[in-house]
Amino acid sequence: MSVSRTRDRVGFAAGLFGWVALPYLAGSVLSWQTFGAGIGPAFFPPAGVTVAAMLLTRRTMWPVIVAAIVVAELAVDLRYGAGWQSAVGFAVANSVEPLVGASLVLVWCKxxxxxxxxxxxxxxxxxxxxxxxxxxxxxxxxxxxxRNQVDWSMAVMHWWAGDGVGVLMIGAPILLWPVQSHILRSRMLETMLVLTSMAALTVVSFRLALPPALFLLPVMAWAALRLDMIGAALCGGALAFTANGMANAGYTTFENLDLHRPGQLAIAQAFIAVVVLVAMLTAQEAGGRVTAVRQHQAEQRERARLETLANLGRLLSGAFTQKQIGDAVIGQVINDAGAQAVAVGLVSDEGAILEWVAMGGYPEFVVNELHESVAVSESTAATDAVRTGQPVVIRTVAEYRRRYPDNAKWMVASGGAAVVSWPLTVGGKAIGALVLAWADTQPLDTAQLAYTSAVATMIGQALVRARMYADEHARAAVLQAAVLPTSPIPIDGVDVGVSYEPADLVQGLGGDWYDALELSHGRTYLAVGDVVGHGLPAVEDMAQLRSAGRALALQGLAPAQLLSALNAFTRHASNGKFATMAVALLDSSSATLCYASAGHPPLLLRRASTGRVIRLPGAHGPVLGPVERATYSEGNVEVGEGDILVMYTDGLIERRGQDIESGMVRVEHIVGDWRGDESLPSACRELTQTLAPPPRNDDVCAIAIRFGAGMSSNDFQEFTDY
Structure with a gap:
């Protein structure tokens, strides 16, 4: 282990110790002084801190957490005169508690x-x-x-209730913070009002000996419905702190129960826990209903976008001039996709001017101001996209005014509210820009930007086709190079090797394709496909299907859902009306691979530990295009460090006079003989040259993905987020 890595581990351990020890000290002192720790804490906040810390860090760091518990517990107990024997016993109890709780939860929840x-x-x-x-x-x-000469069962119940409430009120918000804190930040004033109201009404209820549910349940419902589960949990924390403080001051609503003081306090904690759990369940139910409605709306929007993409693809496939391309874009993107204005610009041959190929939806005075072109050197959203090759996304007029003060008057005068300028690229070089403008505020979320990306890809392909119309081979070659790189972009956590060999060695054009795309949240999209035919039509189909697949993957669709959506797209947008495809989605956080197939040969997985090659089962479905409303099944498999996934097209296993099963067995034998640490690009080339040497009757594409180490080691980031 390197010195720098050792320092990082030591630094992380020290930070973890502090993150646990300091809140533990504060909570323990508060328990001794306010929550009745003299007989065992009626409310023990550190219990939530310790179990949350263990749930958010890998097991190898748990000894650091235990050390923080022991040090903090001994310091507090000895300070308050508990004695060494009692202090050591309490330290053991408070260490065993999160170890048991966290271990059970991690096993049950995987x-x-x-x-x-x-x-x-x-x-x-x-x-x-x-x-x-x-x-x-x-x-x-x-x-x-x-120590206190009290009944053991009563002491156990008192401890259990106090620590259980501490886990719920403190641990739950910590676990929810990384995924729901944005709700509180967006409603900061309302959050403060809810927490203040809960604390104030708790004081009133306890002071006047009124039924607590009369005041507290409406506030908890407010928190649950408006602030989701994290709001309900924080509101419960305010209730627990305030109620236990009032109980310590002599105010309680359970003094009429025929129980000793510890029993009364335990019942009070149980009441608080039930109220908070009901509120959290209410938040879950409300959140589920809201999610269902939003999902339905999103599905409707996505269906409309897919229909637009299909229609646009169909129109662009027959557009061979810039005017035809412009008419198709304006008709589809403005009328069907919701944008109020659209402009398409193409860089001149010398590269100094962005010429407007199409412009629609803009007021006449804006069109007159823009003229027919703009210098690439000028500072505009369109020219910035061309120069940088990166999208320009502007969500507000204020943002546009800040970035482009000289041109802001056009946006304000035309009533624009949001603008996206997307580069049109070929082979990594920007050849133009697509500009979309909306009069209404837009989310410009992943789905909307993925749609814009797909439209830009289609336009770029159409413009390349128009420019190279006289030479079909040149046009197809440029298009294929634009969407199918010779080597994949590096992706963290995986090693990818590819071999693509067309059947036509002279023109080098075919309909096979692969994709390896890094997504958000540690996910990776992997795909391989094969469309019918060769030459320009096959390349066009390949480009559209590959781009549409990417757009759907960026929207977070699971493999089976992605193939279902792509099947509808294929029926309307492809020349051959037929394609096979295999899709896999790697989740590095859980080290799992989810996959699906549309009439494609099965995927192969080589286990690093044994060298055994297995066919991944459970993924079935028809080829893309012929079957209306086709459905696809998914398979899931856990992967480990060094495992290699092999995806390929049927050109690798089909030979005259040889059945497909024999071809697959040959692939398995060769992959099984791999050492595991070889160069994957070389291994893929050797695989295709061995099994599918020229002359070939079909295109061949093989992609191998080796999974790296530490795919699920997200503990450091998760804990620092807390």
Missing amino acids: GPPDLRKREDLARFVAGAMVLGPLAGGMIGGLITSL
């Missing part, structure tokens, strides 16, 4: 729990809130009973 899911919330409650504190209570209750 990783850190997502409390937005009802199943994970139930497992979190059972493991971290019930069984963990009960295990710690068995030890801590014994020490408390001996």
Whole structure:
């Protein structure tokens, strides 16, 4: 291990120790002074800190957390006169508690729990809130009973209730913070009002001995419905802190129960926990309904976009002049896709001028101001996209005015609210720009930008086709080079090798393709496909299907959903009306691979540990295009470091006089003989040359993906986010 890596590990351990020890100290002191820790804490916030810390860090760092617990517990207990024996016992109890709770939850949830899911919330409650504190209570209750001469069962119940509430009120918000804190930031004033109202009404309820549910449940419902689960959890924390403080001051709503003081406090904690859990379940239900409505709306928008892409693809496939391309874009993007204005610019041959190929939806005075071209050197959204090769996304007029003060008057005068300028690229070089403008505020989210990217890709392809109309081979070659690079872009965590060999060695054009695209949240999209035919029509189909597949992957569709959507697209947008495809989605956080197939040969997985090659089962579905409303099944498999996924087209396994099964067996034997550490590009080339040497009757594409180390090691980032 290098010195720098050792320093990083030591630094992380030190930071983790501090993140646990400091809140633990603060919470323990608060418990001793305010929450009745003299007989065992009626409310123990550190219990939530420790179990959340273990759930958010890898097990190898748990000893650091235990060390922080022991140091902090001994310091506080000795400060308040608990004695060495009691302090050591309490330290053991408070270490065992999160170890048991976190271990159970991680096993049941197969990783850190997502409390937005009802199943994970139930497992979190059972493991971290019930069984963990009960295990710690068995030890801590014994020490408390001996130290304070109280009934052991009552001491256990008191410990269990206090720590269980601490886990729910403190641990739950910590776990929810990375995924829901944006809700609080967007409604900061409302969040403060809810928490203040909860604390104030709790004080009133306890002071006047009024039924707490009368005041508290409406506020909890408000928090749950407006601020989701994190709002309900924080509101519960405000309730717990305030209620326990009032109880310590002598105010309680459970003094009429025929129980000792610890029993009354335990019942109070149970009441608080039930109120908060009901609110969190309410938030889950409300969130589920809202998500369902939004998903339905998103599906409708996505359906409309897919129809627009299909129609645009159909129109552009028959457009051979710039005017035809412009008419198709204006008719589809303005009328069907919701944009109020669109402009398409193409860089002149000398590269100094951006000439407007098409412009629609703009007021006449804006068109007159823009004239027929703009110098690439000028500072505009369109020319910036051309110069940088990167999209320019502007969501507000204020942002446009800040970036382009000289041109802001055009946007204001035309009533624009949002603008996107997307580069039209060929072979990594920008040849023009697509500009979309909206009069209404737009989310410009991943789905909308993916749609814009797909439209820009189609326009770029059409413009290349128009420019190279006289030479079909040249046009097809440029198009294929634009969308199918000779080597994939490097992706963190995986090693990718590709071999593409066309059947036509002279022209080098075919309909096979591959894709390897890094997505957000540690996911990677992998695909291989084969369209019918050769030459320009096949390349056009390949380009459209590959671009549409990318757009759908960027929107977060699972493999089976992606193929279903792509099937509808293929029926309307392809020349051959027929294609096969295999799709895989790698989730590095869980080290799982989800895959689906549309009439494609099965994927192969070489296990690094044994060298064994397996065919991935469970992914079935018809080829893309012929079947209306086709459905596809998915398969899932866990992958490990060094495992190699092999994806290929049927040209690798089909030979005259040889059945497909024999070809697949030959592939398995060759892949099984790999060492595991060879260069994947070389291995793929050797594979295609061995099994499919020229002359070939079909195109051949093979892609191999080796999974790297540490795919699920997200603990450092997750903990620092907390």
